[in-house]
Amino acid sequence: MKKIAVCGVTGAVGKEVLRCLGHLPFGELSLTCYASERSAGKEVQTPFGTQTIERFSMEECRGFDVVFLCVSGSFSSKYGKQLSIQNEVVIDNSSYFRLDDDVPLIIPEINLSRCKGHRLISNPNCTTAILAVALYPIYRQFSLKRVIVSTYQATSGSGQAAMDELASQTANYLKSGKAGHRQFAHPIPFNLLPAIDRFEANGYTREEMKVVHETRKIFDDDSILLSTTAVRVPTFRAHAESVTIQTQHPVTPDAVREILQNAPGVVVKDDPQEQVYPMPLTSTGQYDVEVGRIRANPIFGECGLDFFVCGDQLLKGAALNATQIALQLFDANHFKQ
Ligand SMILES: NC(=O)c1ccc[n+]([C@@H]2O[C@H](COP(=O)([O-])OP(=O)(O)OC[C@H]3O[C@@H](n4cnc5c(N)ncnc54)[C@H](OP(=O)(O)O)[C@@H]3O)[C@@H](O)[C@H]2O)c1
Numbered sequence: 001m002k003k004i005a006v007c008g009v010t011g012a013v014g015k016e017v018l019r020c021l022g023h024l025p026f027g028e029l030s031l032t033c034y035a036s037e038r039s040a041g042k043e044v045q046t047p048f049g050t051q052t053i054e055r056f057s058m059e060e061c062r063g064f065d066v067v068f069l070c071v072s073g074s075f076s077s078k079y080g081k082q083l084s085i086q087n088e089v090v091i092d093n094s095s096y097f098r099l100d101d102d103v104p105l106i107i108p109e110i111n112l113s114r115c116k117g118h119r120l121i122s123n124p125n126c127t128t129a130i131l132a133v134a135l136y137p138i139y140r141q142f143s144l145k146r147v148i149v150s151t152y153q154a155t156s157g158s159g160q161a162a163m164d165e166l167a168s169q170t171a172n173y174l175k176s177g178k179a180g181h182r183q184f185a186h187p188i189p190f191n192l193l194p195a196i197d198r199f200e201a202n203g204y205t206r207e208e209m210k211v212v213h214e215t216r217k218i219f220d221d222d223s224i225l226l227s228t229t230a231v232r233v234p235t236f237r238a239h240a241e242s243v244t245i246q247t248q249h250p251v252t253p254d255a256v257r258e259i260l261q262n263a264p265g266v267v268v269k270d271d272p273q274e275q276v277y278p279m280p281l282t283s284t285g286q287y288d289v290e291v292g293r294i295r296a297n298p299i300f301g302e303c304g305l306d307f308f309v310c311g312d313q314l315l316k317g318a319a320l321n322a323t324q325i326a327l328q329l330f331d332a333n334h335f336k337q
Pocket of ligand 1: 007034124
């Protein structure tokens, strides 16, 4: 029987980790649900029955095969390393360890083998993960020089409270013509916010630079030039990204369509004449990342390509990726190393 703990079960990511544990073929497992003292004693519905949420404590959280951290960077910074000593494997959804040289940053479709010998594993940023599953098969075939990305990121990327704010403030706006804001710097209903996370000295936001640094680490290639503009949009769930690439070798839309049709974790939705393309509403709740609007980009000549991706950032961008890592480590007997 696999022993699994989820820290942060009441949050946007934690809830999806519970669902994925129920969907993926883990077999029999015993589950412990942790959150803060605010939630301790409350009940949570899980695919394995109703469970009582426990207040997280370092003393109690030990001896698990896998601990999923779905809390915050400061929580992971405080507890992550020690948890990986007193449990078999810790999979962290926060950004804290992602660029740590000693911690692998994993997307199973790309670099699962880098988990070998590690007990602490980092899950990538949601925007990065969605981009990377679509980009990697193209990178393998044509190599990449430049990647320019503009994102359209759902409110749930900022957690449960941000989603709730979109709902409540949209209702306020429709009723009174005014919307307030707490989770965001400005009202989010009927608006776009080109600022996700704090601004860095170079004028980019931290979210934008995560895409740059994490993509390079996952692909193990620091030569790729990337630039991102990250924008929060008033949707509940699923991030969309407009992507322009310059490849090293000549590329065609047909060749990329064929490669992506056979790529794991990707579904090609590309029939513009029939209004078929990736959208948040169709990718919400889906495991695969949608890719479409694949077309030649004249700016980079025969090496230029544009496409649009959309993926459920709570799934491939967080919970699904984390649980896929765990499942594949169980399958590979990682825990007996
Ligand atoms: N949202 C996304 O799309 C996404 C994608 C990728 C990665 N991430 C990362 O995943 C992590 C979780 O994000 P989220 O969006 O799920 O946040 P969230 O909705 O705000 O949930 C936070 C969770 O952490 C729990 N928590 C807070 N303080 C705690 C403590 N001291 N001990 C134990 N549990 C505590 C909360 O429990 P209470 O209800 O008891 O307060 C809640 O369950 C973050 O690091 C985030 O950056 C998020």
